[in-house]
Amino acid sequence: MSKQRLNIIKIITMILIVASLIISGKAFLAHRNYKEAVVAGPSVTEVKTLGDYFAPLKGSVADCNIYILDSGKPGGTIFLIGGSHPEEPATNLTAEIFAENAVLKQGKLIIAIRANRSASTVTRPGDAYPQFYNIKTDWGTKKFRMGDRWSNPLDSWPDPEVYVHYPSKQMLAYMDIRNINRTWPGKKDGSITEQICYGFMNVIKEENVDLFIDLHEAELEYPVISTIVAHESGQNIAAMASMMLTDMEFAEPIGIEFSPKSLHGLSHREIGDHSDAVSLLFETPEPFLDRVRGVTDERLLLEGKDPFVMRAGKFGLLYESIDEDGWPIDVRVGRHCSTTLMVSQIWNQTNPGKGVIIENIPKYADVIDNGVGHYFKNPDEAVAEKVFYE
């Protein structure tokens, strides 16, 4: 090959690389800066941000909104967070339904829709994750950022060789220093993810939270699925809720698991141990997360149908059943809505004087009948002061 031809090939290769860098860079930037509009619901009395509770986070990528729904009638306080792991869409969608619709009749409800904002600004391109997903509503399509399990490496880099959890000193996998459900109860001068948890602990203490609920989704290959994971202090509520929901509402049962005492960094363990709040974590099935899945696209994310995951089920490799109907987003969000409502009802029965009465939230069957999108308000029709961005 002549030297001239070689140079031409080199130049073309370079142009191709630079072009793909520009195209993908633009896509990454657009994703990171995309804002989801939320219309604050009728009971939202105040919208703070995490930075109001821990100043170093103010204005940072981690500064998520904290919606406060105060009935004005004395009672208890429930704190509901979605988006701990932004690759689990049923969690932020459920939290958003509560923020846009809930009517509080007693007590206070606090909501974070994008608990780990940083992790919602990055996906897993190497795993072919879509960047966005779209939910049909009554007034058009609403677009959401897909995210990852871990905070964005742009915000937290480099990872340590071994992540030593604070304050237990337990050694965990290096990347879990960016996993919000391994960094509870947080660290004031720690990594950004540890600081996020530190900020949330401040919310819990300053707002006197009685009951904390952390929403999640899991792969069907994982044994902790379709369940309520409970700190000791929440075992009775969780057991009663799981029995009632399995009997009365859900097509597939929901179980309960006890939070291991020696597994550190998880919300159901550390919040119960380091605050006065009862701590629960809910799981729904998300076939998108299964490693044996096929095409990894928005359809799988929202419809939850996958022939390979089904095949794994036939071989007895799964901890939850799956058939041709899959696990659609409406079913998953419906389960989170009903579980939250049931837990709050049982809380009210067992904690007189500390009631949190939540109305105007769809139950499991309602979400399946009407679709998730039916419960989102049109930001273009709302007054500007009511619209907040995630």
Next chain:
Amino acid sequence: MKLKILLVIACFTLILSFSAHAADLPEFNQPVVVTTCGQSPGALMVKMISQQSNIDCTQKDLLTAQDLKDNEYKTLIITMGTSGKGMGAAGTNMNQEEKRISDLIKTAKELDIKLIGAHVEGMARRVDENDARSIEIVIPDADALLIKNSSNEDGYFTKKSNELDIPVVFFEKNMDMGAAINEFFQIK
């Protein structure tokens, strides 16, 4: 009207389902202690439902043979089915659980405490080897079984109860569990 008919049918089915094998049931007495073979929350569920039915029931997930000697329990309920998270929470494992439960069963026999084996959490607790092991540890020595229908989807417990000639009370919904437990204690 439709609802009423449904209710009547439901009640009728319930009565039928409880009485299926009840005739063969030996006599069980209170107070009751419930534990789990494998640290799943089944024992917690049994306790909560029993207490709602006014049965004198204590839950001790790590109940020991010594506890049986130190107290006046008349009936021991052991729930079957395991939880990895639960064993982690309790700081135990399947080998230790097997030892603990075997000791319990032996002591219960010595003290003439009756044993009910219970599987109340459905197929979700019949997934892996540990689940199967926990069932095999408990069933052979049980005086009776309390089984949720959804735990018996494959007919396993029906087969076992016939094979080992152990009476069994099945129930459909969690909220029917109270009535099912009452069967054991002859409470109507």
